[in-house]
Each structure stands twice: as structure tokens, then as C-alpha cells.
Amino acid sequence: MALLSVDGLVVRFRTHEGTIHAVNGVSFDLDEGETLGIVGESGCGKSVTSLAIMRLLPKPAGRIEGGSVRFDGQDLLACSEAEMREMRGRDMAMIFQDPMTSLNPVLTIEEQMVETIQAHRKVGNEEARARAIELLTIVGIPEPENRLRAFPHQFSGGMRQRVMIAMALALAPKLLIADEPTTALDVTIQAQVLELLQRLTTETGTAAILITHDLGVVAGMTQRINVMYAGYIVEAAPTAELFAKPSHPYTVGLLHSIPRLDAVQGEELIPIEGAPPDQRRAPVGCPFAPRCAWRLPDCWTTNPPLVPVRAAEAVVTTGPGATHRVACHNSPTPGEAAAGRPLREGFVAAPPPSAVADELAVVVP
Amino acid sequence: MSGQTWADGAAIEPIEASASLVRANGGAGRVLLRAEHVVKHFPIRGGLLGVTTIGAVRAVDDVSFEVRRGETLGLVGESGCGKTTLGKVILRLIPATSGQVYVDDRPLFDLNATQLKEARRDLQVVFQDPYASLNPRMTVGEIVGEGPLVHGLTDKAKREELVRELLAKVGLNQSHIHRYPHEFSGGQRQRIGIARALALNPEFIVCDEPVSALDVSIQSQVLNLLDDLQQELGLTYLFIAHNLAVVEHISDRVGVMYLGKLVELADVDPLYAAPKHPYTVALLSAVPEPDPRRRKKRLVLKGDVPSPAAPPEGCRFNTRCWLREQLGNPERCETEEPVFRDVGAGHLVACHFSEEVTPQAIASAAERQLPVIGA
Numbered sequence: 207m208a209l210l211s212v213d214g215l216v217v218r219f220r221t222h223e224g225t226i227h228a229v230n231g232v233s234f235d236l237d238e239g240e241t242l243g244i245v246g247e248s249g250c251g252k253s254v255t256s257l258a259i260m261r262l263l264p265k266p267a268g269r270i271e272g273g274s275v276r277f278d279g280q281d282l283l284a285c286s287e288a289e290m291r292e293m294r295g296r297d298m299a300m301i302f303q304d305p306m307t308s309l310n311p312v313l314t315i316e317e318q319m320v321e322t323i324q325a326h327r328k329v330g331n332e333e334a335r336a337r338a339i340e341l342l343t344i345v346g347i348p349e350p351e352n353r354l355r356a357f358p359h360q361f362s363g364g365m366r367q368r369v370m371i372a373m374a375l376a377l378a379p380k381l382l383i384a385d386e387p388t389t390a391l392d393v394t395i396q397a398q399v400l401e402l403l404q405r406l407t408t409e410t411g412t413a414a415i416l417i418t419h420d421l422g423v424v425a426g427m428t429q430r431i432n433v434m435y436a437g438y439i440v441e442a443a444p445t446a447e448l449f450a451k452p453s454h455p456y457t458v459g460l461l462h463s464i465p466r467l468d469a470v471q472g473e474e475l476i477p478i479e480g481a482p483p484d485q486r487r488a489p490v491g492c493p494f495a496p497r498c499a500w501r502l503p504d505c506w507t508t509n510p511p512l513v514p515v516r517a518a519e520a521v522v523t524t525g526p527g528a529t530h531r532v533a534c535h536n537s538p539t540p541g542e543a544a545a546g547r548p549l550r551e552g553f554v555a556a557p558p559p560s561a562v563a564d565e566l567a568v569v570v571p
Numbered sequence: 572m573s574g575q576t577w578a579d580g581a582a583i584e585p586i587e588a589s590a591s592l593v594r595a596n597g598g599a600g601r602v603l604l605r606a607e608h609v610v611k612h613f614p615i616r617g618g619l620l621g622v623t624t625i626g627a628v629r630a631v632d633d634v635s636f637e638v639r640r641g642e643t644l645g646l647v648g649e650s651g652c653g654k655t656t657l658g659k660v661i662l663r664l665i666p667a668t669s670g671q672v673y674v675d676d677r678p679l680f681d682l683n684a685t686q687l688k689e690a691r692r693d694l695q696v697v698f699q700d701p702y703a704s705l706n707p708r709m710t711v712g713e714i715v716g717e718g719p720l721v722h723g724l725t726d727k728a729k730r731e732e733l734v735r736e737l738l739a740k741v742g743l744n745q746s747h748i749h750r751y752p753h754e755f756s757g758g759q760r761q762r763i764g765i766a767r768a769l770a771l772n773p774e775f776i777v778c779d780e781p782v783s784a785l786d787v788s789i790q791s792q793v794l795n796l797l798d799d800l801q802q803e804l805g806l807t808y809l810f811i812a813h814n815l816a817v818v819e820h821i822s823d824r825v826g827v828m829y830l831g832k833l834v835e836l837a838d839v840d841p842l843y844a845a846p847k848h849p850y851t852v853a854l855l856s857a858v859p860e861p862d863p864r865r866r867k868k869r870l871v872l873k874g875d876v877p878s879p880a881a882p883p884e885g886c887r888f889n890t891r892c893w894l895r896e897q898l899g900n901p902e903r904c905e906t907e908e909p910v911f912r913d914v915g916a917g918h919l920v921a922c923h924f925s926e927e928v929t930p931q932a933i934a935s936a937a938e939r940q941l942p943v944i945g946a
Contacts (some may be wrong), residue, residue: 247786362875392649393813394872397857401871419787422859445863463791465820467843467858475820477791481756497788 208235208524209278209413210259210381216272217251217258217437224486228254230437231273233512235523238380241407241414243424243445245460246434249482252417255434256383260300261290278380296326299374303386305366309358315342315369316354322373341372345402364395371402378410385417400427421460425449430528433457436483436493439512443530452543453515453532455500462546476546492535496558500536500548503556510535603775603807604638604661609670611653611660615880628880630656632831633670635911638775643801643808645822645839647815647854649876653831654811655699658777661809662694663687674775692722695768699780701760705752711738711763712748718770737766742796758789765796769804777809782817794821815858819843827851830879830887833911837918847914847925849894852933868937886923893936894924 217229229251236242244252257263259275261282275282278297282290294300302308310318319338323329329337335354342350345368358366367387374382384403388396404427407414416427424431424445431448433441433456441454452458459478480497483489492498495505512533514521521529542549610633617625631653638644648654660667663679672679674690682690698704705714715737716730725733735745741762752760761781768776778797782790798821800806812818818825819839826836827848835848846852856870872891877883883890889904903923911921922928 247788364875392876393815393857394649394853395875396859397869397871400859401869420859421787421861425861425863426859449861449863460787461861463788464861465791465794465814465816466861467816467819467855468860468862469816469820475791475795477795478788479792481758481789482786 207279209238209240210236211276212255212259212273213276214273215255215258215270215275217254217263218269218271219267220269221267225488227485227487227489228268228437229258230489232434232437232439233273234432234439234442236381236413236415237524238413239411240430240524241416241428243428243431244415244417244434245419245421245424245431247419247482249436249485250434251437252434253385256300256385256415256417260294260298260383261285261287262300292326295322295379296377297379298381298383299377299379301367301370301374301382301384301387303389305363305370305390306358308370309366311358314355314357315361319354319369319373319376322376326377337376338372341376342369344406345369345372346398347372362395363391364398367391367399368402371399371406375406375410375412379412382407382412382414383417384414386419387416388423389418389420396423403427421464422466429526430524433460436485436489438489438493438509438533440494440534441532442512442528443515444526444528447530451515451530451540453530453537454494454534455498455536455538456494458538458543458546459497459499492533499555500534500538500542501555502536503559504535505556506559508535509533601640602637603640603675604809605635605673606637606657606661607635607671607673609634609657609660609672610668611656611665612668626880629831629882630879631660631667632882634828634831634833636826636833636836638807638809640774640807641801641805642823643810643821645818645825646809646811646828647813647818647825648828649813649854651830651876651879652828653879654813654828655779657828658696658779658809658811662691662696662777664696688722692771693774694777695771695773695775696777696779697761697764697768697781700784701757701764702752702784704764705760707752710749710751711743711755714752714763715766715770718767722771724771733770734766737770740769740800741766742792756789757785758792761785761793762796765793765800769800772804773806775807775809777811779811780813781810783812783814790817797821815843815855827854830876830882832887832921833919834888834921835919836911841916841918847918847920847928848888848922849892849928850888852928853891853893856933856937868934870933870937886921888922894922894927894932897932897936897939898924898927 213233215229215232219226219228232255246252258270270283316335316338320331320334323334323337338354339350342353347353347365347368361369387403388399391399400423416424418424428445430444432439433454435456441457452461462476463478465475478497483493489509491507492505492509495501498505510533512531515530515532519529609631611631612627612629614624615626615628617623634657646654659665661672667680679690712731712734716734719725719733720730731748734748738745738748743759743762755763782793785793801808810818810821822839824837825839825842826833829850835842835846835851843855846855853870853872870893874891877890885905885907886909889895895901895904909921909923911919914920914925
């Protein structure tokens, strides 16, 4: 059985401006020791999904309104707050984007690390301190005995993120969720932190979910990828397969809209037109339809389910042989995916039906 | 030419040597802007009353380069390397500590207020944060039209027409002229910022991280817009960014900065294909490629960037340099500041041993390096 099993997760936020449809039915599994990437832009629901798994959604606005999350045989949504607190840190840990705001500025590194260890293990101060020193050594902080007495502001961004990693892995959790762990870091520091994460998760056999907007980061770090858009998983595949045969227009669009170092000089960028949808509106049809170059009339009214790319294939949800699945009525062909635009003779993206058109005029100027 | 101590902001040696060196670089398009020995130190105040100067952050430390008419000069580097400060100094948005910038051979730092105002018409800027750089209490029409009004290029009656034209040019709906910035998305706001920069019909635009605050799918829209505008209007850009792939895409020539110094400057293709400075090599190797088949052996730099308030002696990169280590830590790197020199075909590098930067050396350094853990 999978270590983590998310099924039909729905998360909404109640705000003064109405209900935000943040996650609209997301399902995925994660095996022990696997590394899964979740890719998408701001507002696509990737962070909210992970906060929901950790039961850390902001209260009272954020609510899990449907679905289930099973972790290590337990139904997380049925756990009490006390049970969750036991599990966080010990069984599942999280690293956030901004290492400054996730460390306590008025406590020394030692106090924070010892607190984490003693919260879950009955160990004395000396032993906890020794473990803290050992962890800082593992993540490559020089002179760990001295640095323990330092405060977070005395550390650079990369070093703070190393401390976060050390704390997250302090109790050898089964699951590590890293939410944009390197976005705030410079590229040479990012390379250090990514190598560290990869080494440590491999060595300890920790399953990891890596959340990022950077396709380059997931390409080298993960075994499988879920691409999210507007609260849905629109494509799921093993990493190599996803990059070799992107099958959702959004994935294709992302790959063509970023400049790459290995690109032929002068190669044109093909942007995705328009902007992400306003999630205050309940989703109708495919969420990507207004920006999609491949859309059919159906796309405006029916949201396609996540189904295997090769029809009639049995669905495997985890592991290197996981089924490549896509939620699209009109998948780009391999040739079109390579070109980044529809190549069929005379194909024109379906115009919006008049009812939708009026509403869209506000959202997509 | 360089290598003196700058801590006291001492007078700078005449510029002939390095200026001619910079001029040797290519020489095709006419020079629009020339920065010579630009220095910007921010004082660190201390003492009981906080009025004594106890040091200086050397944000930009003796940087010289040229921008040619119609080209895009990219400027890359990590945070704190001084690239944004350099962009502001060469527009005289903040005063330089020393040095000079010539725009069409006019010394920008010596102009009086009237002359400066006139010169600014040709020099515009697009900022990084489209949320902070637009006045929330002004409508789009007022924001974009303010410049021409101030410079007397239009009057209130004709302003609206001018603004509508500009909005159309940057791909915004003309009917949105009376809206406020909060009604727009990040990408649209950046278009407003670009329209504002274009309003005075400038020759030169400093683009300071214009896409890094935007979502990936929106970035390419703005990059393509900048590209199109350059072709249509013959603009010259100084494009400042930390994203190496974005800079490669948009630039004709690229400068790499480290701790307030330009360490390498060359045409885009040779710089990316065969970098000559060990820092550029490491920077390029650190970029994660969106292609799982190309698992490259990364050359991971050790440690963090040193503080610009106390940069290392000699070559500023020597504390993190893989090449220095490979060469058995030659003393020169710690004692002598490398000259920014031409190593052929206008490829400028500030490294004593740039001839040793070969594909073999890079490969063996990547092979040999200790895992990051041991750093």
C-alpha cells in the first residue's frame, strides 16, 4: 500500500470576496522512498494541497471540503489535533520557501533544534545537543558547536535553509514535503541545497514531495511529476516520460515559454496567452480552456478527467512504471508538442460560447 | 589600472587604459553609453550617535563597460553582487561615489539639474516589482502620461490619445486607461511599467529584473514584448537579471558580476559556450536544466558569497574558486587583483588564470569535488 494516498481532495477558502476554489478534487499516491514533484504556477493549489496533507491550512478560512488523505495507514482527516502534532516532525516534516520566516528569530539555533528533538524523543539536553551538532555537520554547516549558539539572522539564506533541512530530517520522518525550498536562494546556493536534499532523502529512504514552479529543478530531482493548474492535476507521469512526451497543452506551453540554456540561440518563446483563471468562480469546463490553443467546443463546458494517455491501460499510480495520465479532450500530438502549437491544417481554437464569453470578458481582457 | 585600495574613496586614476581596453571589444555599433570606473560605496554608520562612518559596503567597485546603440547588454549575478545598484547609478538615480558615465559623450554625472532632466528623456527604467513601482492612487492614464506632461511633450488634452497609443503598443486594452494598478495582474502591471518607460520615446532602457516577479507562463509574454519593441523602436537595453537562461535569450552581449566587480564580459554565444571565468563556469553549471536526460555533473561552489563590506583581498572570488584549488592555491589570487583583460575577440575576463579554464579542467573539477556535505 502506498505511504501517502490523497483521494479527491477538495479545499476551499471562505473569504470576504467569496469562496476561493483552491483545490478541486486532487488524487495521487506516493510510495515509500519515492520523490514526487508538483509543478504549477502561483495559485494552482500546489502549496494548499501540501498544507492540507499536513493539516496546516490557515483557520478558519481554509477548509477541506471533500476527499481523504491516508498516511501510513491512518486517516489524517480524522486525526485529532494532538495526534497530528505527534506525527508532524516525527513522521512527516515540511520545509518552506522562506527560511527566515520559518525559523524563530528570538531563539538560538540550538534552542530550536533541541526543542524539535525533545518534543518527540525522551532525551536529555546533552544528548539532544549532540544530535543537533551531528545534524548540522551532516548538512554542511561549518563549526557546528559554535554555530548552535547563533540566531537565525546571523545565518545566510542558504545556511538557514540547511538548518531547516536539518530540523526536518532530525527525526528521520517517512515523508518530507519541500515547498519551493530553493526559490528564495541564489543559483549557486540552490545547487548546494538541492544536492543536499537529494543525498539525504536517498540515504534515509525518506519519501519526498517537491513543490516548485521551476521545471528545471524537478527534472533533476524527482521520479514522478504532477502538473497542476487551477486546483486540478492536469498531467501526471514519470519525470522522463513527462519531458519526453508532454501531453497536456499547459505542460507543452510551460516547456515552450521558458528560455533554456540548451536552446538554440534565437529560438522563439511561445507564451501562454492570457492569465490564470479567477478562482472565485466555480470552475466550468476545462480550467485551461480560455488560454488553450488546442481547445475544442467541448472544452468550454466539460472538464476532462485525468485518464491514461494510452487508452485502456491499467492505471498504476506509483513507482517508475506509473501510468502517464492527462486531463485533456484534445491532446497535442508529439509533433505539436515539439512545435509548441497546433499543426493540424486549418485548426482554430474553439471560440467561447456566448454565455461564457461575457463572463470571460472581465477575466481575460 | 585597477587594484588600488578603494576603501577611502580615493581619487581614481585616469581612465585611458581601461577605456581603450573596453573599446577594443568588438567595435561594431556606435557607443550609446559608456561607464568608466563607476564606484558606489554605501557608508556603514556606527558609533554612539550613528553618525561616524565605520566602513563601506562596496556595492559597485570600479566597473567600466559600454553599451552600443540597438543592442541588449545583459547583466547577471547573484543577489548582492551590485547589478541593481549599477543600473541605478548609471541612470544617476543614486549618486555615484566616483567614476563617470558618458551618454553620447556627454558626462552624465556632471550635468546640472536642467541638463539632467533633458538627458533623462532618453534614459528610462523598468523596475522589478510591478506591485511597488506603480503609484496605487494614480490611474494608468496618469501614470503613463506623467512623463510627457512633465517634459512638456504633451498637454492634458492630448495626453489621453498618447497614452492610448502606448497602451496598444504594449498589448493592453485601451479602454483600461482610467483603471487603477490594483485592477491589473502582475504581467499587465509590468506592461504598464513598460508603457511608462516608452512614453518619452527613450533610446535607452534599464530593465531591472523585469520578469522575475512574474509567473513562468507570463514571463515569456513580457520577454517577447520587450523583443518586439526593441525591433520596432530601435531601443537599447541594459537587461539586469539573475536568471541566466532569460539573459541568454534576450541579450547580445553579457556581463557577469561578482561582489561589485565585472568578472567577465563577452558576446552571448562565446560567454555561454566557453566561459573563461571560473565563476561564470560555476554559475552556468548550477542552473537546473528542464531536461531529465541531460544529467550534468554540477560544479557546486562551496560556501556563500562573502560580505561586500569586507571583500576578500586579491581576486574577490578566490575564497570560493575551484580553479584556484585545482592549481594548488597560487598566492597571486590572494594578493593581486586580476586585471579585466581581453583574452581574444573582445572577450574580457578578470582572472589571472583564465587560460586554464578548459573543458578538461572543468570536467575534472566536477569529478574531483567533494560532496557538498564536506564543504
